[in-house]
Amino acid sequence: MVLAIDVRQITKIYDGKIRALDGVDLEVNAADVFALLGPNGSGKTTLMRILTTQFRPTSGEAYSFGIDIIRNDAWVRKMIGYVPQETSVWTDISGFENLLIYSKIYGVPSSRRKKSISDALQIMGLEEMADGLVKKYSGGMVRRLEIACALLVKPKILFLDEPTIGLDPSARKAVWENLIFFKNEYGTTIFFNTHYMDEADLYSDHIAIIKRGKIVKSGTVNDLKHSLHSEVLLLDLKSHALDETALTDIRALDCVRDVVVSDSELRVFIDDADTALPKIMETLWRKGISIKKITTTRPTLDDVFLNYAGSITAVRKHSPQNAKGAPAWD
Amino acid sequence: MTFFNSLREMFAMIELELRRLRHDRTEIYTRAVQPILWLTVYGTVMSHVRDIPTNGIPYIDYITPGVLLQSTIFVSVFYGLTIVWERETGILKRLLVAPASRYATVIGRAVASGVRAVVQALIIFPVAILLGVKFISNPTYIAAAFLMLFMISGGFAALSIFVASLMKTRERFMGIGQAMIMPLFFASNALYPIKLMPPILQSIAFFNPLTYAVDAVRGLMISGDVANIPADFLAVIVFDILIFAVASISFRKIIE
Ligand SMILES: Nc1ncnc2c1ncn2[C@@H]1O[C@H](COP(=O)(O)OP(=O)(O)O)[C@@H](O)[C@H]1O
Ligand SMILES: [Mg+2]
Numbered sequence: 001m002v003l004a005i006d007v008r009q010i011t012k013i014y015d016g017k018i019r020a021l022d023g024v025d026l027e028v029n030a031a032d033v034f035a036l037l038g039p040n041g042s043g044k045t046t047l048m049r050i051l052t053t054q055f056r057p058t059s060g061e062a063y064s065f066g067i068d069i070i071r072n073d074a075w076v077r078k079m080i081g082y083v084p085q086e087t088s089v090w091t092d093i094s095g096f097e098n099l100l101i102y103s104k105i106y107g108v109p110s111s112r113r114k115k116s117i118s119d120a121l122q123i124m125g126l127e128e129m130a131d132g133l134v135k136k137y138s139g140g141m142v143r144r145l146e147i148a149c150a151l152l153v154k155p156k157i158l159f160l161d162e163p164t165i166g167l168d169p170s171a172r173k174a175v176w177e178n179l180i181f182f183k184n185e186y187g188t189t190i191f192f193n194t195h196y197m198d199e200a201d202l203y204s205d206h207i208a209i210i211k212r213g214k215i216v217k218s219g220t221v222n223d224l225k226h227s228l229h230s231e232v233l234l235l236d237l238k239s240h241a242l243d244e245t246a247l248t249d250i251r252a253l254d255c256v257r258d259v260v261v262s263d264s265e266l267r268v269f270i271d272d273a274d275t276a277l278p279k280i281m282e283t284l285w286r287k288g289i290s291i292k293k294i295t296t297t298r299p300t301l302d303d304v305f306l307n308y309a310g311s312i313t314a315v316r317k318h319s320p321q322n323a324k325g326a327p328a329w330d
Numbered sequence: 331m332t333f334f335n336s337l338r339e340m341f342a343m344i345e346l347e348l349r350r351l352r353h354d355r356t357e358i359y360t361r362a363v364q365p366i367l368w369l370t371v372y373g374t375v376m377s378h379v380r381d382i383p384t385n386g387i388p389y390i391d392y393i394t395p396g397v398l399l400q401s402t403i404f405v406s407v408f409y410g411l412t413i414v415w416e417r418e419t420g421i422l423k424r425l426l427v428a429p430a431s432r433y434a435t436v437i438g439r440a441v442a443s444g445v446r447a448v449v450q451a452l453i454i455f456p457v458a459i460l461l462g463v464k465f466i467s468n469p470t471y472i473a474a475a476f477l478m479l480f481m482i483s484g485g486f487a488a489l490s491i492f493v494a495s496l497m498k499t500r501e502r503f504m505g506i507g508q509a510m511i512m513p514l515f516f517a518s519n520a521l522y523p524i525k526l527m528p529p530i531l532q533s534i535a536f537f538n539p540l541t542y543a544v545d546a547v548r549g550l551m552i553s554g555d556v557a558n559i560p561a562d563f564l565a566v567i568v569f570d571i572l573i574f575a576v577a578s579i580s581f582r583k584i585i586e
């Protein structure tokens with residue numbers, strides 16, 4: 001079966017110094033919903049802009065349904081839809097007029113224009129507001145209009161860069177319900193970037209986790225969760241001042257696979273809670289750290305993400321509470 | 331194929347401008363205030379200074395072409411601002427992913443700005459008539475004058491896209507935009523004949539495309555002296571071709 005996207009060793013270096021992508025390999029099956037999950041600055045947008053032919057990678061190859069994205073860019077542009085992260089509609093005209101202008105830019109024949117526009121409006125649930133000025137729309141409506149503009153040509157692949165960034169939960173849900181409806185109707189492949197783990201968890205068939213321009217893990221959501229082979233112990237600590245030696249001691253325990261700290265919460269990845277828990281408690285007590293609450297869970301996608309892409313606290317190691325006394329950790 | 335796609339994008343861009351104008355006409359009116367003040371205040375005051383040799387044309391009539399051009403060029407130069415703004419939003423990224431050629435995006439935007447500029451001139455035109463400016467009553471001449479307004483505005487829009495590609499922020503662009511327009515205006519024959527200028531200004535005026543545009547519009551609309559028209563159009567066409575090429579090439583910088 002031909003892959004919707006096949007990326008081989010893509011590297012992108014901006015201005016001869018910023019290595020935004022560092023040997024990315026990626027495969028996306030046709031008719032899948034694929035999530036590229038990663039923290040800010042990890043290279044998601046850069047990869048999407050290369051895949052949508054906006055500029056060329058520094059090295060590497062990429063194919064879409066067997067067509068060379070880098071050399072046959074004009075051809076590829078005819079079969080993709082793209083919604084960038086930033087606003088991409090004109091706000092001083094109506095939603096309908098945006099669709100009209102985009103349908104002309106994309107070359108939808110005039111005989112089919114009316115139907116394409118009303119289909120797109122209907123799919124994204126925008127019929128009622130079509131004639132209002134876009135500057136009066138809510139954030140969720142603007143996003144749905146942007147997606148509607150990309151649906152005018154019934155693309156084979158739809159690229160969405162952080163489609164629900166900045167939207168409230170109900171607006172996010174509306175965006176995705178409309179998208180899934182469209183996907184089921186037309187069998188379009190959807191490739192989206194996100195840093196929301198729940199979004200990747202809920203809506204994607206496959207996920208790849210990207211970190212500093214490298215894919216660190218990919219597979220189905222379940223594959224990823226199983227790959228941790230572990231349970232997660234959630235320890236809610238009484239004090240914020242967790243010193244580094246305690247952390248090192250816990251890491252050193254045989255039964256512990258990994259430890260991630262966020263604020264006063266300790267997430268310990270273990271094989272078996274029954275044997276590991278007593279040892280961990282003992283270590284903490286010896287350091288004089290008391291525990292408020294203990295929970296055991298199966299790994300969530302958050303755990304997968306934390307495990308492969310690193311904790312968010314790792315970046316915030318100069319936060320004030322650390323400055324007060326506890327040494328920084330990484 | 332790409333050619334037709336590009337042509338289509340250009341027309342879509344013109345349509346976009348007209349639709350924007352329909353929704354918000356205030357900008358056109360507010361932008362008309364300044365040129366009308368030029369005509370009424372400056373024009374009237376200076377017409378009492380008998381020293382400016384205008385070949386017997388009333389001074390207010392003499393500067394009308396210049397004022398028309400100034401207001402249209404103002405529109406097109408600030409058009410580059412739209413492009414900078416669109417870079418900050420996702421519109422430019424999206425246009426790049428459309429089937430048209432990249433150059434169509436540049437040329438389309440510039441041409442659309444030319445259309446907008448002509449609409450601007452159409453607002454000032456009747457006001458000038460009310461102020462007593464006597465235009466040549468030959469419709470072909472007037473149409474040719476508007477064609478010139480359109481061509482020079484498109485060229486300046488392309489110039490402004492080029493400048494925008496060098497600027498990273500809107501604020502910086504605003505500064506450059508201001509700094510660009512006034513000298514252009516003064517170093518041309520818009521307000522007084524070139525032979526009154528100091529030699530340095532004269533040579534700047536010689537390379538200033540605005541000079542040729544003013545000369546053509548003045549010939550076609552006011553004096554009826556069309557001897558220089560072919561040369562004026564040629565100069566502006568050369569300017570347009572050069573600046574469209576430069577803007578299209580530098581457009582890559584806006585993308586990345
Ligand atoms: N146009 C650009 N010029 C220079 N550096 C850039 C540019 N775009 C992105 N970068 C850098 O490349 C890295 C990856 O950015 P990006 O692809 O936008 O990540 P993400 O979308 O995951 O947040 C970041 O370090 C960013 O600063
Ligand atoms: Mg991004």
